[in-house]
Amino acid sequence: MTDKALQQLKTAEIEKISHLDYFNIGITVDCVILGYDEKELKVLLIKSDMQEFSGLYSLLGDFIKPDEDLETASYRILKERTGLDDVYLEQVHTFGGLNRHPSGRVITIAYYSLIDIKNHKFQLSHNELHWHPVNEIRKLAFDHKLILDTCLNRLRQQVMEHPVIFNLLPEKFSLRQLQELYEAILGVELDRRNFRKKIAIKDWLLDIDEMENDVPHRPGKLYALKKQYKPKGAKALALY
Amino acid sequence: MTDKALQQLKTAEIEKISHLDYFNIGITVDCVILGYDEKELKVLLIKSDMQEFSGLYSLLGDFIKPDEDLETASYRILKERTGLDDVYLEQVHTFGGLNRHPSGRVITIAYYSLIDIKNHKFQLSHNELHWHPVNEIRKLAFDHKLILDTCLNRLRQQVMEHPVIFNLLPEKFSLRQLQELYEAILGVELDRRNFRKKIAIKDWLLDIDEMENDVPHRPGKLYALKKQYKPKGAKALALY
DNA sequence: TAATAAATATGTACTTACGACACATTAATT
DNA sequence: AATTAATGTGTCGTAAGTACATATTTATTA
Numbered sequence: 281m282t283d284k285a286l287q288q289l290k291t292a293e294i295e296k297i298s299h300l301d302y303f304n305i306g307i308t309v310d311c312v313i314l315g316y317d318e319k320e321l322k323v324l325l326i327k328s329d330m331q332e333f334s335g336l337y338s339l340l341g342d343f344i345k346p347d348e349d350l351e352t353a354s355y356r357i358l359k360e361r362t363g364l365d366d367v368y369l370e371q372v373h374t375f376g377g378l379n380r381h382p383s384g385r386v387i388t389i390a391y392y393s394l395i396d397i398k399n400h401k402f403q404l405s406h407n408e409l410h411w412h413p414v415n416e417i418r419k420l421a422f423d424h425k426l427i428l429d430t431c432l433n434r435l436r437q438q439v440m441e442h443p444v445i446f447n448l449l450p451e452k453f454s455l456r457q458l459q460e461l462y463e464a465i466l467g468v469e470l471d472r473r474n475f476r477k478k479i480a481i482k483d484w485l486l487d488i489d490e491m492e493n494d495v496p497h498r499p500g501k502l503y504a505l506k507k508q509y510k511p512k513g514a515k516a517l518a519l520y
Numbered sequence: 521m522t523d524k525a526l527q528q529l530k531t532a533e534i535e536k537i538s539h540l541d542y543f544n545i546g547i548t549v550d551c552v553i554l555g556y557d558e559k560e561l562k563v564l565l566i567k568s569d570m571q572e573f574s575g576l577y578s579l580l581g582d583f584i585k586p587d588e589d590l591e592t593a594s595y596r597i598l599k600e601r602t603g604l605d606d607v608y609l610e611q612v613h614t615f616g617g618l619n620r621h622p623s624g625r626v627i628t629i630a631y632y633s634l635i636d637i638k639n640h641k642f643q644l645s646h647n648e649l650h651w652h653p654v655n656e657i658r659k660l661a662f663d664h665k666l667i668l669d670t671c672l673n674r675l676r677q678q679v680m681e682h683p684v685i686f687n688l689l690p691e692k693f694s695l696r697q698l699q700e701l702y703e704a705i706l707g708v709e710l711d712r713r714n715f716r717k718k719i720a721i722k723d724w725l726l727d728i729d730e731m732e733n734d735v736p737h738r739p740g741k742l743y744a745l746k747k748q749y750k751p752k753g754a755k756a757l758a759l760y
Numbered sequence: 761t762a763a764t765a766a767a768t769a770t771g772t773a774c775t776t777a778c779g780a781c782a783c784a785t786t787a788a789t790t
Numbered sequence: 791a792a793t794t795a796a797t798g799t800g801t802c803g804t805a806a807g808t809a810c811a812t813a814t815t816t817a818t819t820a
Contacts, residue, residue, distance in 0.1 A: 305547055374590065714779060717778085
């Protein structure tokens, strides 16, 4: 076989692909996995393995497989990295800039997830995987800082309307903990007394039953999210 | 060259692509182009040219080109189909189900756009392109009904917080027209008097200056959106 | 153990927003 | 000129948002 024949064949193959509008575009899913610990909102990052971004961290992502849809891919990533599969996950935005990725055109669909760091059921998959306080992040690999910020903005919207925030807390928590979490996410200080009232109004938020008073982190009653609002799984949000 | 050699070469070519995680996945952009006319919210649809969906309509979409980003692609579609390029356009959601498209895997990023049908600057590009009242749409090609509904839900959210709705109206309009538009989008009836107050509170909405009373469709003053809130172009939303 | 400090639980008053509804005014119709 | 239909404006009760005060409980410390 001559070089020319080889070239022709290659060209034909590529043309066939091009003709079908199948371009060489990679599709990835990036997950902004958020947790809450020590009064700080944190995001799970991995050391970038690309030379161009040595020293920088990046979000957890992967190319989607030909036989999995977007949700499946994002759940797979979450499962692979944290061991968790029963958590809140929501698509936020798709980033398709031309030069996002140094080795070629890659379009990424961004999801975010909220998990309780203290939950001992999950295990990080990788030594290079660490929690970073979102407020201290200045730069990330690729356009991941933009993706992170976009997801944080979406979270700030959601938090006012839906009980997604409880995914970040253990099952039982004090009002103080909840308020501090809101303050961390929204970046504002809230009045204790008014916060209590506002949260009470959103009756979907709290179960203010008396509970056994076992080992509270701080003085005060403990609370829990009402069962009917349990925000577990991907479909949780759609219900409200 | 034997068939076997040919097959090997093809396999090698495909493997090379696979190895780079460049799968045969098509990327499209679908635009939900909404207009408002005769007290109805309408969407621009085209007769599907696929046999599988003969008789059905579909949204306006196209494969993205290798050298254009997502926004560029959606603006190109809008420009090609309507002649307009100075309009509101927002990404809503990305649909990546496995069997959305009969001829292969296609992931689509959905955008929506709001345009004033009465604006005489735009021209439909195609005979098979028509406005359809959204309330009368029962079925569309592909998963386009789902995409349409998703965009409508997003619009209903946006409408309460941002002055995007004014893209659907001519520059001058009466309060009655505006109220009818809200009613059409939200699917509810509103009280005239309360609507006036609610709209007045959102001072970003209206310019309640006295204007020349030239040929109003109905009795009553005419209004316009304040200039600083003029929702022209893609970046309009981000400002608020 | 009792006093003190710190955090929590609850309450009051004022302002603003919302929803139901009444009445007056203007423009088109007859 | 009278009628009709639409618009412009106002009131009131209820609910929610905000600022701020006081009492109770828990933890600390003398």
